Amino acid sequence: MRVNDLRLAILSTGVYLLGADIGFEGLLRRLGVAKPLKHLLKPLGVNIPSRFLLWDEVEAIDFFRHGIKLSKFYSKLDTLHPSDLADILEDLDRTTQLAVFSSLEAEKAADVLEELEPEAQLNVIENLTVEEAAFMLEKMPTDEVADILVELDDEQASAILSSMNQDASEEVRELMDYPEKSVGSLMTTDFISFHEDMTIRGVIGELRRLKPDPECMYDLYVVDHQDRLIAFLSLRDLVLAEPETKLDEIMNRDIIYVSDDEEIENLNEIISKYNLLGVPVVDHRMTLIGMVHINDVVHNLLKARRRR
Incomplete structure (x- = not known):
């Protein structure tokens, strides 16, 4: 966004900045042709469009090197979508990047960290204390955490894992042990399963208690x-069934799955062939140990393409 001019108000108490002119009229004014052009267009009833951005809608980002003092840092940035905020952070220098990230609330910071490119992720993690990094990573999906920690040196990764919740730490360690091109390296251990003798009422009650992320509810x-x-079991089947119906009466046994030691290429073919949003992952005993989301598959394909 280009700022063409600033609008000031001169009052008895001082000079105040009202906002920024980002419209076409402001650009013409900077070029010195706004007035004559308006004069020519006036008989034709044509107005030059203008656009004015109030200062209340502006958020300063890099103030460290310019002596700008703000009473409240980055308050508006926290309202942006994590993906948009990640894009902003990636365009900043490393110092400002860390300062903006540190100003975010914990939940939002974890979402943003998940969306950052690997280089920016490492910059943030390496500049946090071990305890801060562990606290942040515990709020993220285990597969994302494993992807970040595998890029750190062994000593730092081990220290962070030791500071994390034991269950979460063990899950991440297991994922980090998988070969890079195996399905296990891409799966998440955050999934929901139910026993076949549960009723629809029981399943709905459990879902309300857990409040899972949308990605965990494809199936x-x-x-x-x-x-x-x-x-x-699909959500449609769940909603349409009577409350006392047991899962084994309506569940679909024709299920597509992959093994944790399979090649990722096999997974890509399965998702493409059957138009799946998520695929369950099992071990050699058919024990359900995780799932792979389609967004992780797409992300992996894009990452492989960038490396080429």
């Missing part, structure tokens, strides 16, 4: 009492 997976994957 609901059904397991037996040894946690072996046996079927899946």
Whole structure:
């Protein structure tokens, strides 16, 4: 966005900045042709468009090197979508990048960290204390955490893992042990499964309690009492069924899945062939151990293309 001019108000108490002119009229004024052009267009009833951005709608970002003092830092940035905010951070220098990130609330910061490019992720993590990094990473999906930590040196990654919640740390360690091109390296251990003898009422009650992320609800997976994957259930089936119906009465046993030690290329073919949004991942005993979201597959393909 180009700022063509600033609008000031001169009052008895001082000079105040009202806003920025970002319209076509302001550009013509800077070029010195606004007045004569307006004079020519006036008989024709044509107005030159103008656009004015109030100063209340402006958020300063890099103020460290210019002596700008703000009473409230980055308040408006926190309202942006994490992807948009990540794009902004990636265009900043490393010092300002860290300053803006540190000003965000914890939940928003975790979402933004997940969206950042690897170089920016490492800059942020390497400049946090071990405790701060562990706290932040615990709020992220385990597969994303594994992708970040594998890029750090072994000593720093180990220190962060030791400071994380034990369950989360163990899950991340398991993911980091998978070969890079295996399905296991791409899967997340954040998924939802239900036993086949549960009722629809029980499943809905559990979903309300867990409040899972949307990505975990492409399909609901059904397991037996040894946690072996046996079927899946769509949200449509769940909504339309009677509350006391058991899952084994309506679940679909014709389920597509992949093994954790398969090549990622096999996973890509399966998702493309069956138009899936998510695929469950099992081990050699058919135990459900994770799932892969389609957005992770796409992200992996784009990353591989950038490396070429």
